Every structure is written in structure tokens, then in C-alpha cells.
Amino acid sequence: MRTCLESSVPPIYLDHAATTPVDPRVVEAMLPYVREGWGNPSSVYAHGRRARRALDDARDRVANVLGARASEIVFTGCGTESDNLAIKGAAMAARDLTGARHIVTTTVEHHAVLHTVEWLQRHLGFEATFVRVDGWGRVDPAAVADAVRDDTALVSVMLANNEVGTLQPVAEVVAAVKARNPRVLVHTDAVQAGGLIPLDVEALNVDLLALSGHKFYAPKGVGVLYARRGTPLLAQLSGGGQERGWRSGTENVPYVAGLAEAFDLAYADLEGRSAHATRLRDRLIHGVLEGVPDATLTGHPSERMPNSASFAIKGADGESLLLNLDQEGICASSGSACSAGSIEVSHVLRAMGVPDAIARGSLRLTTGSETTDADVDRLLAVLPGIVERVRSAVLTG
Amino acid sequence: MRTCLESSVPPIYLDHAATTPVDPRVVEAMLPYVREGWGNPSSVYAHGRRARRALDDARDRVANVLGARASEIVFTGCGTESDNLAIKGAAMAARDLTGARHIVTTTVEHHAVLHTVEWLQRHLGFEATFVRVDGWGRVDPAAVADAVRDDTALVSVMLANNEVGTLQPVAEVVAAVKARNPRVLVHTDAVQAGGLIPLDVEALNVDLLALSGHKFYAPKGVGVLYARRGTPLLAQLSGGGQERGWRSGTENVPYVAGLAEAFDLAYADLEGRSAHATRLRDRLIHGVLEGVPDATLTGHPSERMPNSASFAIKGADGESLLLNLDQEGICASSGSACSAGSIEVSHVLRAMGVPDAIARGSLRLTTGSETTDADVDRLLAVLPGIVERVRSAVLTG
DSSP: OOOTTTOSSOSEEOBTTTOOOOOHHHHHHHHHHHHTOOOOTTOSSHHHHHHHHHHHHHHHHHHHHHTOOGGGEEEESOHHHHHHHHHHHHHHHHHHHHOOOEEEEETTOOHHHHHHHHHHHHHHOOEEEEEOOOTTSOOOHHHHHHHOOTTEEEEEOOSBOTTTOBBOOHHHHHHHHHHHOTTOEEEEEOTTTTTTSOOOHHHHOOSEEEEEGGGTTSOSSOEEEEEOTTOOOOOSSOSSOTGGGTSOSOOOHHHHHHHHHHHHHHHHTHHHHHHHHHHHHHHHHHHHHHHSTTEEEOSOSSSBOTTEEEEEETTOOHHHHHHHHHHTTEEOBOSSOEETTEEOOOHHHHHTTOOHHHHTTEEEEEOOTTOOHHHHHHHHHHHHHHHHHHHHHHHHO | OOOTTTOSSOSEEOBTTTOOOOOHHHHHHHHHHHHTOOOOTTOSSHHHHHHHHHHHHHHHHHHHHHTOOGGGEEEESOHHHHHHHHHHHHHHHHHHHHOOOEEEEETTOOHHHHHHHHHHHHHHOOEEEEEOOOTTSOOOHHHHHHHOOTTEEEEEOOSBOTTTOBBOOHHHHHHHHHHHOTTOEEEEEOTTTTTTSOOOHHHHOOSEEEEEGGGTTSOSSOEEEEEOTTOOOOOSSOSSOTGGGTSOSOOOHHHHHHHHHHHHHHHHTHHHHHHHHHHHHHHHHHHHHHHSTTEEEOSOSSSBOTTEEEEEETTOOHHHHHHHHHHTTEEOBOSSOEETTEEOOOHHHHHTTOOHHHHTTEEEEEOOTTOOHHHHHHHHHHHHHHHHHHHHHHHHO
């Protein structure tokens, strides 16, 4: 039996939606700026200018992948910060400029979006409409546009759902929203999509787009916000005016260089990565649905992340599944928010109309570049037995 | 002639107040969490729990140095974020709770404090009093207390000035402020002091204290906020509820582990580091004042950072001094904010009553653990000639 309890690297890691390993090529891209190139990019001397060039180069590379201008790229400390800056920044700027005080989002967003909108409601007097989704977790662009008011500042709709992998029709949402009220800004939380889904800001036509490095083999602690030229945005970190005033704070050059390298690597081989992920995902989906009685796929059957297989397993408890998988050396996720040992039922599954009793048995398996067929085989070999054990524990418990 | 134009490591680095190298021992403490221990600390499986343990350990170590509880330590993305969280968080929480809407700070704070207070004035309707300093940049505790009103939410006074090195009597400020109004919270921006000045939160008696890793040989991109138990603080990054809800965003485990290692290393040998810094600083101060005509020390003659020698050099232009020093392989700072090639006169020197014409010739030399007597010798050998050249360029230009 392999186990990740003892080993430093998990033998079978099927939780790439939670975080990814750091690609060794990314580590190599970072280390020169940890070890030697540690100057402050704001310094006038050569040692600082070297760090500045690394930032400029990273900005060019990220902009290039997104089809954006370098001046539209803001580096942040994480995807959560990117979402907070986009939503608070756009909402507060709109309020200052036009008195707008309404926000539209969906019921299945990540907490970095939902809790940020709630923060604006609770502490700054904003109003919000949370548009509902269908049973697959998809939002209807027309429903989003219908929620837009004359005083709407911002619409925020995620590109890919982190729990069930469903892709949202963001370009269609933008078209519908702008037809209703062209002044409204549209933000997309693309954190879960980054590295596996094409990201062209012209095709999506969004005003704001958030990314997080650790979802595509860069380290945890660096994010990106794309902000279209001319987008009114109030900075949320005040200080020395770095990132052209949009995000003060001395820049984390090694991680920014690593993020750019990771982003380039992902998009240089997007088709290959996506095909590999899709093939293993489909093996997981078919294998689990065949091998585990009363298991259902959650999220959209086809419009979903190439690497995401998510399930509701009736009569099983998600956390028990995870702990049993961990004993077998398999890292997976329940797709529901865990904190301090207690599992809350997923707000995403609830929004999709999944009954709480079934939502408690949620299981998310997300593959990565280094995932193999053998990993999938192993998961499919052990899961049915684990489910059976967990179910009988519930029955006899 | 040595030069840092070609070399990756500057031969003579006298700008430790801007940023420090990353200690190789800190790099070693970080790398295991980049290369193998990259799990998400929120995951329930063993691979995630390993990352969680690293965070817990780092929190214990930082708390131990500060004389705080682990539960009072929040890890952030930078010192600027720590200051923003402290000031916006405390001000907004106080407004929600009691309707307080006034802030007191000083005219010589870092922009991470000053611009944050101005942000609260401009966008959230707060009022602010900026207490003036004396010619050495020191604030009078009684003057701070006099500025406190019944509706004051927060007082923010830095521990050490980043430009001129002056130490503020923070403990005395806290005593005076709390005597005037015990409900008022006191924050100190200790970013520049971290690693060289004793930091005991009980002795200082502050409610909030901000630190930045890259000032004490950890990398750029990680900070600390100490928040005394029970301090009402509104989180500024909303999301997954990391850092007990005070700072959402997936944790940057490698940098947090590195910061804890660097902080421990600094405070394990505080006397040694401080003595080394003080000796070299005093050599710089005496050498520059003796060797350069019409140079004056800026900041307090004794109550100053052990590693900070700062000057106003009459008739010289700060940026020209820096570029000439760079040609000699010496990295230094003007101590004034540079952006896009234009040098603004320092708000700190202006607040201290230094005439603009003299403030333009500001020069800051800040030593570090790896600075040697030979580095000081070299600076003292070349500076007089550089000043002479820069002055004659001004006269003939």
C-alpha cells in the first residue's frame, strides 16, 4: 500500500483544482531572483534595474498570452486579492464617479467573489443580485442581463467553477450585459480556468479578469489582475504606488517571474495539456459512474474543465471518503469548504439544487500534467471498496 | 573600478533600508515547501497537513519573538498590506461598531500609512489629523494625545522612519493616547525597524504592528500583522477565510517559513547585528560629515536606526549622487520617493523643516550584516569626489 502519510510527495495527487505542484522549470526561473537578483525594482541603480527588467519581461509575457497590453496587467499576492481588487476597486470607483451601487453576480462563485460582494453590501451599503444557475451550475446570460439595473456598477461571473468544473458562457454574458447597459463593467474570476482554458481577453471581451499562479504550476502567493485600459478601478492597497498605483507593495519578483514562466509553459502546450487532462478526466468519470453504485456526475456533462471529475455519492460522507483515500495514498477533495474539521454543505451544489443529503457525499478528482493512467487505475480500483465501507459505517454508525 | 552595472551581485550594497538580500539559510528553509511540500494547507489529507504544520510552526516562532500569542499573528503579502489591513481594518471596524470616524497619524509616516489614511478620507469620509514632528523627525507623545478626539478610531505612529532612521517614542505615545481615550487603538508601522530593534508587543503596548520580511533577509512578498487579541478588525481580503478570517487567500507557505527563519535569525543575534550596524553607521556618519563640506546629518543624532546614516548634501542633487555611486559599484538611496525618473522632494524632510533646495541633496546609506569596513572605506573614498563633480555640474549646468 502506498501512502502519502509518510512520503513528502503524494504518490497519487488528484487535487489539482486545490493547488498544483511547482514545475521544476518554474523553480529554476524563480531562483535567480531569490539568490542574486533580489534588488528592489524601484531603486535607481543597476541592481534594482535588473529586478525591474524581470518584472517588465514577466508583464510582457503574461499580456502576450492574454492578448492584452502590458499596461493592463497588475501582479497581486494571490487570486483572492485579484478578485477583491477587481470587485471592490470597480464598485468603489463607480460609486465615486456615478453613484452606482449595485452588483450582479451568481450563486456559484468562489468565496473570493461572494464574500467580497457581501462585504460591499454589509460595510459600504452596496446592493447585490445573485443570479441563479441551472442543475448543471450554468448561468443564463439573459438572466444576468435582466438583473442589470441603471445603477449597476459591476457584473462578476466566473469562467470555470472550482467545485464542479462547469464553464460559464462568459462572452455571451458580456454581450448581453453590455447590450442592456454599456456602462457596466464585467469581471471574470478565471482562477480555476487558468492554464487549461483559452484566455483571450478580446474574445471574452471582459473588463477585468483574475488569475492565480498556483493553479498552473507556479507557487502560491502570486496572482494577476487583467484590467482593460481605461477601466475605472480604485486601488485597494495604498502606499508606494507600485504597479502603476494599482497595487502598492514591494514587488515579489521571483514569484512574478515564476508565474510568467508557468503561464507561458501552460499556453505553449495548451492543446496537449488539455487533451491529456480530458482523456484522464473521462476515464475517471466513466470509471466512477460504472464502478460506484448511486454515484452521479455533478456539473455540466460537456461544458466543464478538462481536468475536473466531480461526483455526488449517495449515502457517503465526503470527508470520510477523503480520509480513506488518503490512507491509500490518494489526495482528493470533497469540493466543499472545509474549515476546522467541520464540513459545510457546498453552496455550489445547493445552488444547483442538489439535496443536502446527497451533497454531503461530494467528491472532486482533478488531474494534472503529471497524472498517469496508472493513477487513474489505482483510484478506480480502490474507490468502490472505500465507498462501500463508508456507506456501511454510516448505516451501522 | 568595480561596478554593479555588470555584476549580478552589487559589490557594495548600502541600501538595506530599501531591501535586503535573502539569507542563504532562509532560502534553504523555503525550498522544501517550493519543491515538495507544496500542498494546500486547507486540504484534509497528509500532504496538505504538512503545509499546515509549516504555517503553524512559523506562526509560533514569529509570536515567540514578539512576545505575542500565535493567534495574534496574521501573515500577509507584504508590509504595505499589513499597514493597509491594520489601518483600514481598524478604522472600518470602529466605524461599524461605534461610529468613530477620525484617525491620528504623523507627517513622516511611510506612504503605506499616509496614503491609506488619505484613502479613508477621500473614499469613506474619515477625518484625519497629521501630527507634526520636530527638526529630527520625532513626534511628541503629548501632541499625539492632544489630537485624539472622542470619535478617534485609531492612532498610527511608525517605530522607525524609513528615510532618516529616526525612532519614535511609540510606548510613550500609546500611554499618552490611552490616558486620553482608552478605546482608541494604536498601530505602529514597524516595517523599517524589524530585525534591528527590539520588538516586544507588551513593552510597546500597541494593538497592531506591521512587519515586512524583506527588511530582515526574507524575500519580498510576505509580511506580518500583529493584532492584539480582541482588537476589532475588519478583514480587507474577503474569501476562503484563511488566517482565521483576517486574510483570505491561499497561504504562501515557502515565504512564511522563510520569514519565520529570518526573523528568528535576526533576533537570536540582535545585539551582535545591532552592534555591527551601529559601528559601521557611525563610521559612515563621521566620515561623511568630515569628508564632505556642507553635509549635514538628517534625523535624530542618537535615537535612530542602528544601520541608518542619512544626510542632506547642500548643492548636490540626490539622483546624480546615486547614479555616480552606481558607476563606482555602490548602491545607495536618496531617501526620497523616485518614480518614473522624476524625484519628488521627500515629504519626511519637508515635514522636518528642511528647505527643499537642501532636501534635494539627500543621501541615505544603510548597512547590513554583510557590510564590511572595506565597504565603508570605499564609500568614504569616492563620495567627496562625486559630490564635488555633482556640485560643479549644477554650477556649470
